[in-house]
Amino acid sequence: MLIFIIPILFFHHVSGSDPLFIWCPSEIPDYTPNTPFHNNLKLLLESLSSNISTSGYYNTSIGEEQDKVYGQALCRGDINSKICEKCVEEASQDILNKCRSQDAIIWYELCQVRYSFQMFISRMVYTGKFPEVDNQEKNVSKDPKRFSEVLMYLMNNLSYEAAFVPSKNMFASGEIEFSRKITIYGLVQCTRDISDTSCYNCLSSALGDLSACCSHREGGIVLSRTCNVRFELSQFFNASSQYLLVYPSSKGGKWKAWMVVLIICASMLVLAVVIGLCIAYFLRKQGSERDEEKTEQMLLHQLATPRSVTITQDGELISSEELVFISLAAIKEATGNFSDTNKLGQGGFGAVYKGVLPDGNEVAVKRLSRKSWQGIEEFKNEVSLIAKLQHKNLVKLLGYGLEGEEKFLIYEFMANKSLDKFIFDSEKRSQLDWKTCYGIIIGIARGLLYLHEESRLRIIHRDLKPNNVLLDRDMVAKISDFGMARIFCENQNAANTKRVVGT
Template sequence: MDKDKLPVMLFAIISLLMPAALSATDPLLNFCSADVRNSQFESNLERLLESLSSNTSIAGGFYNDTVGDGLDIVYGQALCRWDVNSTVCQNCVDEARQEIFKSCNKTDAMIWYELCQVRYSYQMFFQLMVYTGKYLDKDSQEKNVSNPHHFNDVLTYLMINLSGAAAFSPSKRMFATGKIKFSGKDTIYGLQQCTRDISPSDCHSCLNSALTDLLGCCSSQQGGTIVSRNCNVRFELFPFFNDTSNSLLIYPQSKADRWKKWKVVILVSASIILLAAIVFCTVHLWRKKGSEDVKDEEKSEQVLLQDLPSPTGVTITEEGMFIISEELAFMDLATIKIATNDFSDLNKLGQGGFGTVYKGLLPDGKEVAVKRLSKKSWQGLEEFKTEVVTIAKLQHKNLVRLLACSFEGEEKLLLYEFMPNKSLDVFIFDLERRAELNWKIYYNIIEGIARGLLYLHEDSRLKIIHRDLKPSNVLLDHEMVAKISDFGMARIFCDSQNTANTKRVVGTLSLLLTAPIFIFRTC
């Protein structure tokens, strides 16, 4: 005799000989809700429960009934496990009837036993599937399995097969049991059941929801049960049902399958290593080429500066040095140091990528902004040349005006008109200062920026793309007139040029304005 069949046969014999003992256990779970029942409702309920107790076993283990009318009508339903005989079913429903009537003084209640369940309600619930799964905390579920990952896979395979059989096999009466080998000595036993008043698709949906909860709570434990209004699922590592019609399922995993998994792991690992090597080599070559491109671009921009017609008062020698005439003011370093209190931090207005800006007070009482280019910036001299060349001849009310320049030794300085309201970012990123701006001022600022850009792109003799337009480079004078500043990143176009390529990203990311920006036709 098959050793696996012996416990099942013993269970069947005991259930036939001792039906009362099987049903005389404590309820697994009960549920009470809704309003307190009145005397008429209670009288109808008592008649209904007696009807369920008398008729469920006769009807094949599932029975619906209704008693009363109007506000005191009661709907009831009883379900027995399909693998128990009629005597066990009747005893279980009768015990459930007594317990639910005694323990719940409500108009809506349900009670679950291991072999049956009973439900009543003041609302009609027949043929309606509403999943409300509840997890039963039992001693068996506190014991974990040795290999939870494999156990979860095998359990899932078993329960998915059972849910399909229970829902879509008419001969199963929405009830299915099965077993599957988990290891050499362990077998998983599973059971699934639905109330027979719902459709097969609703049954399948309910069982899938219950399976999700079951795997969530108990997939690493030695047993688990989920009960709900329309379906129940359970598994154990011992035979707990009286159903010999099921056969042992085989989990579909062979040596070939395991080898396929290893091949996938090996191929994926090799692909990752190869991809990492390709990325490393590409990045290395890109950086090497990028450094060469930057040098080439710097050289090309220097040649472009030398080819440009020099503004009046500024001459650029072949060596890149400046000769300043009286037409562009030149100021000695000593005067600027006195004006800025020797570049005191108290006079600092701001700091950018290529230098720091200080407030200065000239001997004649005029306020200026002094841009002191960084000594450590290897691009400093080129940026200085660019700014002087581009700004010296630019005259527009929406561009910051260059007043003078100075260079002595490593010091490279530019003097601009002073903007008492600082820059646009001071207002838009400060809640208190932002409140000072109204829509008219916003409009005037936007219009001023646009007019300044239009002049740079279309109306000036030198066609300019700013390339670093952002709130901190839009200054505001005492009347809140917007003036574009900081041309250290500017790209200059010749008269016949309407396109240009750059091989490196320049400028600063900003929340409102980014560079490059507003690419219009420039010639």
């Protein structure tokens, strides 16, 4: 894209009656007067001026093949339709009289008009050219480096607004205070046939040239085919179209001592409050953990003392004849010393084995992992909970064992193992006809209803999955594995947990 950089000479306001620049390239062939191309060009320019007032932007084409002419007109976004139409009409007449090239563009302060023998709509190619100009605009006398920073802050923000805020129609203007006596006014605009990204890229390139040529001066304009940028130290646009940008510390000068002291004190106060809150939080958290957690030795002692166990309304373990304590030797004998051939599965806290008691009854033995603190907690939780729960859709706990680091839970044996063995096995899945599936669903629902509503203790399982739904010989579903379950109060329906549980 051909680009021209025009410093504002002599005046802060560019006259609206004279063109800012006319690009009439000598390398492009001229057209011959009174030819079809010339006649189409005149019709095109008339069409641009008569249609521009509707939205402030218009593009069209007239003619066929080698005589076809493409045209585009754009008015500045802060002017009304009458001024826009008049500007485009004058620019069209001016470019027709002053240029014979088959590709040309003219820029006025309030509008621009372009025509070409080749299609250029929706295309943005930045090829920037920097013409020689007289540097007669005054240089900035006060802190030029900071002036450049403030200027580019304003122009970059305006560029983003114009490109990416649809309501702006690719036009934005604004002002920023450089000092108490100096305000910088800026304006950016793109033609509306290009994309928002192309608009932003065009403006960014133009601002790079503006910074190089004019950021140390009191005004400057960069004109290109698809975008333009401009700044001055006096307002040159319609005030109703602007929005105010405030640059950090834009008023300049040194901060007063009391302001520095105030900010430092306020920062220190905020820091002290934050540190205090953090300390209080961690102390409270540590105290809560000390109150709630029991040592492994205490839990082992609590579970090992009775020969059988159940739970009171207060959650305490007491003796019971219903739950049997089984020795490690008896469990080893029942499971063939935990033979792999009797292994039914592996859980998060240990393995499950099939066992046969001396009376011939088959059982499932859950062997919790050694030296696992979570295993100890899970062990107590399952004994405490299941000892008190009696429902046909919950796996029944028959007994438990505890010796040294070994911890065992003895359950009724479920011949068909867990539900996942049927769901994920293509052969066994065929056994799950609708009647069986319906029965399993109802069984799970009844088990959960009992846990949530009908048992003495309101219990949330927190790890319900196909692996923890066991099936007996008649495919009756029974919920198992209460190691992660949580007890709620009778009227409680919500609670917070301290860690993520379940799978």
